[in-house]
Structure formats: structure tokens, C-alpha cells
Amino acid sequence: MVISPKEHIEDRIYRIQEEIYELLAKEYVTIEPKNFLNSLSYYNNKMKERLMNVEEDNIKSIRRIGRLLQIIHINLDEVDHIKTTNVPLELIHYLNRILINNNAKYSVLYRPGTEFNYSYWNYTNFMRSVGSGLGLEPDQNLSVISYPLCESKNVLLNCILFHEIAHQLNEELNIRSDIEKNIQIRSEDLDKYVDEWISRFSEIRQIVGEREITLDRFFSENEVIKSYLVEELYEILYSWIDEIISDLIAFYYAGPAFLLALAEAAYVNRSEIRFSETHPPLFLRLKAIFRLYSKLEYSRKLKKYRTITKLIAYYKNISRSSYEKIGNIPDKERNIILERTVIKVIPILISAIENKIKLSKTTFIKSHIESAVNSYMNLIPPVELINYDLKSKRIHDPFTILNSAWIVKENYKTKTHSMFGGNKQKARISINQLTCKALESNDFLYRMEEKD
Amino acid sequence: MTILNKGDIINRIYSKKELERLVITPLIDDDQIGSGTVDLRLGTSFIMFKSRKIGTIDPPTETPEKIKEYQEEVIYQHGKKFILQPTQFVLGGTLEYLKLPSDLLAYVVGRSSWGRLGLIIETSPIVHPCFMGVLTFELSNLGTAPIALYPGSRSAQISFHKSDDKTYEDCKKKLSQSRYNLTVKPEFSKIYMDKDLKKIQNIYK
Numbered sequence: 001m002v003i004s005p006k007e008h009i010e011d012r013i014y015r016i017q018e019e020i021y022e023l024l025a026k027e028y029v030t031i032e033p034k035n036f037l038n039s040l041s042y043y044n045n046k047m048k049e050r051l052m053n054v055e056e057d058n059i060k061s062i063r064r065i066g067r068l069l070q071i072i073h074i075n076l077d078e079v080d081h082i083k084t085t086n087v088p089l090e091l092i093h094y095l096n097r098i099l100i101n102n103n104a105k106y107s108v109l110y111r112p113g114t115e116f117n118y119s120y121w122n123y124t125n126f127m128r129s130v131g132s133g134l135g136l137e138p139d140q141n142l143s144v145i146s147y148p149l150c151e152s153k154n155v156l157l158n159c160i161l162f163h164e165i166a167h168q169l170n171e172e173l174n175i176r177s178d179i180e181k182n183i184q185i186r187s188e189d190l191d192k193y194v195d196e197w198i199s200r201f202s203e204i205r206q207i208v209g210e211r212e213i214t215l216d217r218f219f220s221e222n223e224v225i226k227s228y229l230v231e232e233l234y235e236i237l238y239s240w241i242d243e244i245i246s247d248l249i250a251f252y253y254a255g256p257a258f259l260l261a262l263a264e265a266a267y268v269n270r271s272e273i274r275f276s277e278t279h280p281p282l283f284l285r286l287k288a289i290f291r292l293y294s295k296l297e298y299s300r301k302l303k304k305y306r307t308i309t310k311l312i313a314y315y316k317n318i319s320r321s322s323y324e325k326i327g328n329i330p331d332k333e334r335n336i337i338l339e340r341t342v343i344k345v346i347p348i349l350i351s352a353i354e355n356k357i358k359l360s361k362t363t364f365i366k367s368h369i370e371s372a373v374n375s376y377m378n379l380i381p382p383v384e385l386i387n388y389d390l391k392s393k394r395i396h397d398p399f400t401i402l403n404s405a406w407i408v409k410e411n412y413k414t415k416t417h418s419m420f421g422g423n424k425q426k427a428r429i430s431i432n433q434l435t436c437k438a439l440e441s442n443d444f445l446y447r448m449e450e451k452d
Numbered sequence: 453m454t455i456l457n458k459g460d461i462i463n464r465i466y467s468k469k470e471l472e473r474l475v476i477t478p479l480i481d482d483d484q485i486g487s488g489t490v491d492l493r494l495g496t497s498f499i500m501f502k503s504r505k506i507g508t509i510d511p512p513t514e515t516p517e518k519i520k521e522y523q524e525e526v527i528y529q530h531g532k533k534f535i536l537q538p539t540q541f542v543l544g545g546t547l548e549y550l551k552l553p554s555d556l557l558a559y560v561v562g563r564s565s566w567g568r569l570g571l572i573i574e575t576s577p578i579v580h581p582c583f584m585g586v587l588t589f590e591l592s593n594l595g596t597a598p599i600a601l602y603p604g605s606r607s608a609q610i611s612f613h614k615s616d617d618k619t620y621e622d623c624k625k626k627l628s629q630s631r632y633n634l635t636v637k638p639e640f641s642k643i644y645m646d647k648d649l650k651k652i653q654n655i656y657k
Binding site: 089 | 462466467468470475477478479480496525526527528529530547549551584586604624634636
């Protein structure tokens, strides 16, 4: 043999370790990037040990080690983007408090990504599955949440992060897994769907049979076709349910601020009916959120703010869409079945969430919201609720800060724009900055009080 | 001009009249308000110089992009310490966001406890009426030993002076007049906005 794969991989391990040292030397604003790097270093070192025991000609084992190194390498690149200034710290503090209040055992690494996308990734579970073939156990409980690099300080849009940490709660509190038996596709729907596919395959079998070509097992046995279709449907359904659960948890914790952030981002980026195997279409997500919106009586609470009520009515209208009403789309039957099942289980999801998550201090108190809105309109970050008669004050909660920010941004556009001489973008940026400042101060006040 | 005492400051903070109100938020402890001053805390954001990259700072030729080539922002969250080396100069900011009514002018000075360690905190101490935002500190270590700075710690004090003018203006209308208004963290220098610098540069050309 001319080259030595073992030496090649050995050198790669060495270079990855050098890169990890470089990144460990950087300054981060939270502890998680270094914990994450230490974990990558742990896997890298394990690969080094493993490689030492592999024979030079065992190319299969060497390649398997190479694949894990590739995963480490991709993640190093992601950490490289983290700076102290592009982490949404003002929101992270509060999000971490939610996790701690729910006794979550995982810590979260927040990292900016290059896509215009928010995502959640259970790093520990992933590494457990990847490392199992190599006899590796994860060294720590960590999940990774990504957000768009250029939106790191867009605190209003970053209310979507409530959805991402909700994935963590869903997993750790077994919300979906504990009610899985109640999430069933109607048997008549399922039978009809499977029968249609079986008849399509029968046609194919007939054509193929005439041409004397052998079909594989999948095409020739009805039971195999059925089990494949059912498995595929449930896989999509569970992914959709996970997303809906996260939306509902996020709505509990952030209220209309989450609804507005999600709807804005999703509406701008893709059609409200777009099918995806991992995410339900926007209209269906909104349908679930609006169920909770009604339950928590937000129509009454927001009535005073007419423009924002109109905007929300626009999103509600989107939520009235349905795959049944839409004309020619691929796999319409499948989509209808999924939609129907999701709608049916929404009340079950809401009650499961209410039983499992701790929801203290996340309510919409009109007087607090009005006070915070007033602060914004006077260009002051709404840190404290002041009683001018009693000369006393109390801390606003992040829920109030975020929701009043959205109200000011959407409901008082004309007034805020005129304050900035008609410069609409400057008005929006200022609201955003005041919100960041309010949240940062809020967390400091909260922690100082906690230490008393 | 009269200086506001503790009672005056408290009355201004809790004034029901919007145009007279003095805003200092957050005020963590009531005892931050002294007999004639309010203690201000250090914020979490700093602007550092990338010394390797600086040729000469030549104000008339500066631009926002150019300034960012030799200054960079870093964040130190509460609980972490920022080490300021001897002779090092950085910009910091107050944790507090301030809004001064149109009849108050303020002066900021470093707390002497820090000064005695060699720390200079503020070199341009006047805060104009109608200022809104976070104050920028010009931090420099004149001592011979590195100093650890803690975001959130009390670092400076501010006193308020009332003008004799009895009329109150709506400060929101003056928003566009100040180059450093409505800031929520320390700001990079905007010296390039000085109109007469260019004139002076070309005076005999």
C-alpha cells in the first residue's frame, strides 16, 4: 500500500486538537462554548486511543473513526463563529431560568448559524447514537440551539428561541412520549390511504409483470407496503407534534410576542401551506397557537391595541387554511390525514403541557403592559414598574418587556416613526435596543435580589 | 444653577410630571442615592483598542467603518471580571440608562475608591439636559498594577444641577440634535461628525 490511512487519520486527530486549543483560548460570554469544546476534545482523544488499537489494514474501522472526526470538525467551524457580541445574552439568561425552573438537566449552547433559520439539536443524544458503534458514552448533557448570525441582536425576532428551548423541555419532561398512545391516526383514514397506495402498486406490478422484471419485496408484498407507509406517516406526525408542543410551550412563556415573531419569520420565508416532513405548515402551527390564544383570553387582553389586533386577525385568517381546501398539491391525502390528526390532539397536547411545565410569572397583566408601553413611548427601557404615589417600584418580568415591545413596534408605528423624524428603521432598531437593555437590567436585578 | 440634594433627586425620580422626571434605571439599591449624588454602576459592554492596527487617529479622516477597524466591542457578563492593564484605555458604559429633563444638567466623576487604585473613569464629565441613554466611561489605568473591573459594580457618581429656567421642553423633540443620544451601550467616537474639523484642515488650502 502506498498511503497509510491510519497515519492520515492520526494526523487529522492532531490537527483537530490544535484547532480545539485555539478555540478554547478565545473569550466567550457564557461557559457553554468551552464545555462544548471540551466535549469535542473528549471525543477526539477517545478516537486517538481507539486508533492506536486498530490494525493498519482495518480500513472499515479507520473510516468509522474518520466519520466521527468529520462531525467534530463541522462543529468546530460552528463554534468559530461565536463572539462575545453575537450571542443573544439578554434573552439567554431568561431562557436558562425557564430550563432551571423546570429542573432541566441539560445546558444549552447558543451559537450563530449561517442560515436564516432557528434550530434545536440534542448533541448528547446524537453523539450517543454515533458513538455507540465505537463504544463511547457522552461526557455531558448538552443541546445546541442555532439562530441566524445577523439576527443575534434582534431580540424581538429572537422570541422564536422560546420555541427552541421548548424542544428541550419536551424531551426532558417526556411530554410527547408520555401521551404517544393518545396520538392515533384514525383507522379509516389510515386504511383508505394504505389501500390507495396498494392499488397504485398493484398497477405498477401489473405493468412490471408484463415486462418480466423482478420487483423487490417492498413493491410485491402488501403487508410490507402497509408497514412502510404507516411508519412513515407516524414519523412525520411525531415530528409535527413535537413542533406543535414546542410552539404551545413557547406561547405559554412568551405569549403574543412569540406568535408575532414566529408568524413574521415563517411568513416571510416560506408559504403558509408548504409541506415539510419535519415541520407542520404555518397555518397548522397557527391553528394550534390560536387554540391556546383563545383559552388564555388574549383577544380580550389585547382589545385596546387595535392595530396589533388587526395584525393578529390576519394571522388568524391564515390559520383557517386547510389542506382540504387547497386544490392540486402532491400527496394531498397524506397531508389531510396529518392535519386532521394534529387538530384532533391539540387539546391533549395543551393539557399535557399544563401538567408538566412550571408557568409561574408568565401572565399578561394589563396594567404592567401599559406601564411598559408607556416607558417605550418615552424612550426608556421598561425595567421597573414605578408607583409614583407610593414612591416605590418593582421589576418588570421579561414577559411584560417582550410583549410590550411588540405592541409598541406594531401598534404605535406612526407615533414611534414620527419621534425619529419618519425614519422607520431607526424607530424599530431603537425599540429593539431598549428591549435588550431592559432584559439585561432585569436579569441583573433578579439575580441581585436572589443573592440578598 | 442649584445642586439637587437627596430629597430633590428622589422627588424628581418619582415626579408625576413627565417633563420634570429624572430617569435612572435600574436603581438596584436605594442607598445608591447619596446626599447630593447617585452612584452609577459599570455595564457589561466595553470597547477596546486593537493597538496593532492603529496608525494615527486623524479625526477629520475618520469614518464609522474605519473606527471599527481599530476598536472592537466585547461583552463581559455580570460576575466576570475585566482586567484593565496599566496604561490601557478602554470605553465602558453605565449599567443605568438615564433620561435628564430639559432643566437638569449633570456631572459625572469616578468614585474615589477606584481613583485611589489608579483608575480614571470619566474624562468628559458633563451630561447635557435632555440626554437619554447609557453614559460612556473613558476608563484608564494610571497605576502600575492591573485592576479587575466588575460589571455591575459601583464605579462613578453623578450630581444634578438645576437651571434657573422654569420652562420644560419635551426632550423627544431634541432627539436628533445629539450624536450620542439613545445609546444602550458605550459608543464609538463620532469625532468625524465635527463640522469645523474639515474646515480647519483646509483653512489655508
